[in-house]
Amino acid sequence: MKTTVVGSYPKPKWLLRIIKMYKEGKIDEKTMDEAYKDAVRAVVKDHEIAGVDIIWDGEMRREEMTSYFAERINGFVIYGEVRVWGNNYYPKPAIVDELRYRDELAINDFKFLREITDREIKVPITGAYTIVDWSFNEYYSTKEEAVYALAEVLNREFRELVKAGAKYIQLDEPAIPTHPDEIEIAKNAVEIMVKGVRAYIGMHMCYGNYRSIFPEILDFKVDQLDFEFANRNFEDLKILKEYDFDKDLGFGCIDVHTRRIETVEEVKNAIRMALDVVEPKRLYVDPDCGLKLLPRDIAFEKLKVMVRAAREVKDEL
């Protein structure tokens, strides 16, 4: 039983200021790069102090999870922002040409992180289905074609990542449960993405109705499925039980949508419920989703509570 994170962590306030200054042209690229690295060091330290077993760099360089990758892959352009809900917008990419690998997506981030920590590392990257679902498609005649083309691009990145030493890759695919009718496309895309990739593969999903993707999701070629549970009062554990869940379980047990810090006792209870579904060695305890929308001190406290709860349950076993 190990503890981990889904990916993002609140950016230090000073980093946000420096990013703003960089965008205004007041800071050069070298200084910006140094700031990113220092921010990663700070975030890694937070994770280490909290005691998380498998970490990532908090996604200091990523502003969000679609356009960051689209900007680095040939075939995408970004015309501007569109709304997701309320006052929340994102730069929605458009596919205007054949999708082709151009530049590394997370290899440099991985290498830097490898230099500064001894912890196990997980590399999260948004999956092909989700990026296409959250983009306009002007080029491919079907969505399916676009998804597979992007899956090939990501497959190359994953192979390179493994060459660089990555052992654990996480596909972020929150869009999958929002289109249960297209689950076959998502499944094929995963097969393309992980082909020849010798690493432990997790897949994170939030949003949508989980029930609608069972049992098909159990046939996906991944080692672990990671879901949010805390935000849904752990009711979805029932679904896992009904379908004889036989993958490793990424168990989201910290609610990232509330600033209330969970008590150790309630997280322990949640973990015990998860152990009712999978055995300890197949359980990965983590927050529901990335922590980036929380204030940093609260995110830090939540991680500490999570790790303490996991350790105490482990000791009881």
Add this chain to the structure above:
Amino acid sequence: MHIITTTVGSYPRPEWFREYLKRMEGLQKELDVEVDRDVLRKAVREVIDRQKKAGIELVTDGQLIWHDFLATIASRIDGFYVDGLVRYFDNNLYYRIPVIKERIRRRGQILYDFKIAYEIESNIKAVLSLFTVLKLSRNIYYKSFEDSLWDLCDVLKSEIAELIDLGVKYIQFDEPSLLYADEKELKILEDVYKELTNFEAETILMTYFRSAKSIFPYVLDFGFDVIGLDFVEGFDENLDVLREYGLENVNVGIVDGRNTKMEGIDELKMRFEKIADATELKKVYISPNTGLEFLPDVKAYEKMKLVSRFKKVIT
């Protein structure tokens, strides 16, 4: 055949207004703070000007402070309370679901933002919704759906009466959910919509996201002067509808409002010829098939220009 260019409803917020709302309201679920009327007026004026500049003849107010798409109408009526986020049809867009907890009653003017737009430009459509508002909501109060329909109908009726008093000439009902209604619901709706279309204004029923085949022939008795059909998502079936029922006054949603890809004029022309062959058209609105806020502003503007260029080609 009289051809008029128009938009369906929503339009991307001007960037400065988007930032203003972010500052005033934040990013969480607690939205809907009172927006300064002068600021709103400035934003609405900009969006109306943009439509006119692009060649749109019958404009809308752009629904700039509609945080929840059509469900916004519910948040301005007593009896509804907003709850968690839910997906808006098959879009990557979410709205706060209205929950009906008490009897639906009029609180005050619903389209206060439209009124500001009307002061700027009187040749403009007011957009309302009935069935879709209820279908987007969760009902924990009414025992029968029909009762909720009639209560909302009463609220909308007084809203329309007020709009007519102001001098508003176009009332549009956006009803994407109608395309999922069953026969029983459609039969009830006949009587309900009759109440809402019996006014001295042009009434338009706008449907989108799929073909409208399932609402025929019932919809013919709803009393609308114009029926809007989505010829991007439901081309073939909507063509059948035109042929079978011989519609004369139609809003032809022909430019894709949900994809940045720009249609070629020839391609649009070919499609329109099929539409014109299917029935004897008298009054035709041409427009994108949906509101334009699915697109970034630069593309939304291009799509409007495409609509107006297309009009020149077919007249």
